[in-house]
Amino acid sequence: MEADQNVTITVETIVHSPIEKVWTYWTEPQHITKWSFASDDWHAPHAENDLRVGGSFVTRMEAKDGSFGFDFGGIYDEVKINELISYTIGDGRKVAITFISQGNDTKVIETFEAETTNPIEMQKAGFQAILDNFKTYSEK
Numbered sequence: 001m002e003a004d005q006n007v008t009i010t011v012e013t014i015v016h017s018p019i020e021k022v023w024t025y026w027t028e029p030q031h032i033t034k035w036s037f038a039s040d041d042w043h044a045p046h047a048e049n050d051l052r053v054g055g056s057f058v059t060r061m062e063a064k065d066g067s068f069g070f071d072f073g074g075i076y077d078e079v080k081i082n083e084l085i086s087y088t089i090g091d092g093r094k095v096a097i098t099f100i101s102q103g104n105d106t107k108v109i110e111t112f113e114a115e116t117t118n119p120i121e122m123q124k125a126g127f128q129a130i131l132d133n134f135k136t137y138s139e140k
Helices: 019-027 029-035 120-138
Strands: 008-015 042-049 056-063 069-080 084-089 094-102 105-113
Touching: 008 120, 019 029, 019 094, 019 105, 019 120, 029 042, 029 120, 105 120
Parallel strands: none
Antiparallel strands: 008 105, 042 056, 056 069, 069 084, 084 094, 094 105
């Protein structure tokens, strides 16, 4: 996608858990594997996370029936504990996740540059579904 054609998509949720727990569940691999997929017929069997500027991450996402899978990963551009994570995906697109403490709740806002293969609404729905899984997992 050319720079002047970049479309930015934002998804968000309010997680009914304190920001420290939300941050831990978002960033630690043993938690990432429990929520980082868009539907119940998918899973994330493996995750690695080197949470620092210049560090990398990768999450393996697969259909449970083995029919398809891919690695989602990137390099961290900025990390502010309990506040912000920004990174560049392998294809060069930018993503930023903001965490806002609201008492015992945490607002999570994820903004990402769209890709050109899939429709914008499909991309938004996919990212929102993953964020919704995160919310459900984090509130248990």
